[in-house]
Amino acid sequence: MPGNLREQIELITDRYPNRRSAIMPALFLAQKQHGYLSGEVQAQVAGILDVPEIWVFELATFYTMFHTEPIGTFHIQVCTNVSCLLRRADNLLKFLENRLQIKTGETTEDGRFSLSSVECLGACDKAPALMVNQDYFENQDEDKIDQILDRLSAMGMNVSRDK
Amino acid sequence: MFEKVLLRNIEIPNSHEIGVYENAGGYKSLATVLNNYKPNDLIDTVKESKLRGRGGAGFPTGMKWSFVPKDTKKTPLLCCNADEGEPGTFKDRALMEKDPHMMLEGIVIAAYAIGAKICYIYIRGEYELSINRVENAIKEAYAKGYLGSDILGSGFGLDVYIHRGAGAYICGEETALLESIEGRRAQPKLKPPFPAVEGLYGCPTVINNVETFACLPHIIERGPDWFKNIGPKESPGPKLYCLSGQVKRPGLYELPMGISIRELVENYGGGSCSGKIKAVIPGGVSAPMFPENQLDIGLDFNSLAAAGSMLGSAGVIVLDDTTCIVQVITRITEFFNHESCGKCTPCREGLDWSAKILLRIEAGEGKHEDLERLDSLCNTIFGNSFCALGVGASWALQATLKHFRDEFVQHIEEGKCPFH
């Protein structure tokens, strides 16, 4: 990730009349750089924005897209809301748990895969849907998931950490 | 076939690019507005069109704009609600990915009407492609003089910024959305004051949905009479319907307001997967479902409200006769429980209780008293929740308990789910 965090954060503060509003975008930038938002990273963001640490903590822990614990290189999120449920998303989740040998909500020991179930991804007409990091995969079945996992496993560790 | 208006460009290759949009007549309405309309005339035109907000509540758009005080010292702000999180809904995503300029042109038109100089577009965090496409569209619009300090030489100026959401359904509620932009936890606030009077940073703020903005250029181009003559009088216009669930041809359909649920599902969606519909959710999971014998209701704000449900986000979810209704409403209640912001007790605790009881019934461990317990929980949540999340959640559950009571009783009496 090029550029330093302070410079990137300073750039976005111009959009808002106060620095508190920049906490959310700053947390996205920090998470992109550090992978997750440790207490240290949260303190750093508070320092750069010159806002109380509690303000940063409040947001880092409220929004589900912010991770305050380490997360796998590949974060697989399976939608299990109604339209996907009706197209057997629960079976896909079980299939993934089996292939990865982890439960939903866990990360593989090598730190490569995390598995979550998520709420509706806005892809209901192409159910069941899932995301790997920022990418959508729609109309999924077990064969397609096998292919995705094989490809990701072959990709090695030097992949984008965008979450 | 009905003429496509909102989706008219999406089959064109690279429809997200400004050149394609301009070739299809894009940004002409903006020029018309800046040349020929005073802000007040514009508000009147939108009032005349009878456009009602497409974000869920169906509030008349022109009227909302007219609530912005005229004599205010604080410059009004504009927000675009692109947080689309209602399960079963994917229309705003399609508009932003495929035709972001249509929304953007609408945003500039609305900003001109209310005198806003800044607009924040609050886009759902997961919608990475939408964010990229809208970001790029904003850049293109600046380069062509459709945004910036002097738009098309009119002296009117507007800056547009994206605020990325971070995964909280409640941010779609307008006061929570403003809290989120201000850098606070997204918890709804008491109204009044209404945002149009005192909203973001204490300034008068108008919040509209992506699809609402996308309607505006067409109202200018073809006139308010054209718009108000499509569909029912009190709830007119072209409308995007998100069809999903157990239906043969799921997808995004643009049709006139007021088309019946049955027509959408049978004629456009090709019918249900099993051939036998059990129920349809008409407006995202907050909207109470209808059993098969009530599908002739029109999909518009008034008809659905009169029938005890709502158009909401127009997320139409089909449940065929292989579906376990108890499983579906359990999942819906779990969703609301998960997304409850925790501010008020009836919603926070009541939904948690409801979800636990429902899980028990679905697992075959329910008792008859559980149904009465659910009825009374629904009443408490419905009457005492601070915002529409709790209200919608309990409303949807209440209706399901009423229409499909037999199926709950069957679970309890057989001691198992008859479908699994």
Ligand SMILES: Cc1cc2nc3c(=O)[nH]c(=O)nc-3n(C[C@H](O)[C@H](O)[C@H](O)COP(=O)(O)O)c2cc1C
């Ligand atoms: C829990 C909840 C979630 C909502 N989610 C959305 C949403 O994702 N998108 C949206 O446009 N409106 C949503 N709304 C409605 C907004 O509060 C608001 O009415 C709407 O954005 C106004 O725009 P409109 O007048 O153009 O419809 C939601 C409301 C509630 C109570």
Ligand code: SF4
């Ligand atoms: S009803 Fe639910 S979501 Fe709304 S304010 Fe209360 S706890 Fe929060």
Ligand code: FES
């Ligand atoms: S329910 Fe899964 S994408 Fe909407």
